[in-house]
Amino acid sequence: MNDLTRMPYQLPMPAEAQADLVVPCAIPENENIWVPQAENVWFRPLCLNTSQGYWVNLLRVRKSGILSRHRHPNPVHGYVIRGKWHYLEHDWVAEQGAYVYEPPGETHTLVVPDDVEEMITLFQVHGVMYYVDPWGKPLGYEDVFTKIEMCRKHYGQVGLGDDYVDQFIR
Numbered sequence: 001m002n003d004l005t006r007m008p009y010q011l012p013m014p015a016e017a018q019a020d021l022v023v024p025c026a027i028p029e030n031e032n033i034w035v036p037q038a039e040n041v042w043f044r045p046l047c048l049n050t051s052q053g054y055w056v057n058l059l060r061v062r063k064s065g066i067l068s069r070h071r072h073p074n075p076v077h078g079y080v081i082r083g084k085w086h087y088l089e090h091d092w093v094a095e096q097g098a099y100v101y102e103p104p105g106e107t108h109t110l111v112v113p114d115d116v117e118e119m120i121t122l123f124q125v126h127g128v129m130y131y132v133d134p135w136g137k138p139l140g141y142e143d144v145f146t147k148i149e150m151c152r153k154h155y156g157q158v159g160l161g162d163d164y165v166d167q168f169i170r
């Protein structure tokens with residue numbers, strides 16, 4: 001009897017399909033891979049998708065207090081790896097191990113509580129992070145392209161090379 005269960009798929013991948021992407025050490029050992037975003041706030045790119053306009057990254061925060069107030073026109077998925085955080089607009093707390101879905105249309109204010117030394121959360125952000133004041137007045141935005149630019153600049157400065165970010169772009 002032929003055992004087909006262990007046989008790899010026998011046909012070629014579609015010619016137009018993109019290369020797969022594996023990041024062996026998502027929480028990196030090399031500190032330089034963390035891209036500074038603000039004082040005591042960093043992100044680490046995992047997948048920067050320019051054709052669908054989203055990015056997957058780890059956000060690392062080593063301070064407490066208000067991080068940002070922002071609107072999401074598109075969905076966000078989050079998974080808390082370390083620490084905890086919450087939004088001023090909701091009564092739940094995203095603790096280590098939690099999954100969070102942020103629906104399109106949400107505007108919220110991200111807070112890291114005082115007793116958290118380090119927070120790391122994986123976020124998949126579609127479209128933009130649209131920064132606003134409490135009345136919705138725009139203060140700036142980030143999208144996959146501004147994230148790529150920040151990575152390129154930082155990786156150039158720390159000697160990893162401006163093209164280091166390319167491995168995360170699809």
Ligand code: FE
Binds near residue numbers: 072
């Ligand atoms: Fe958010």
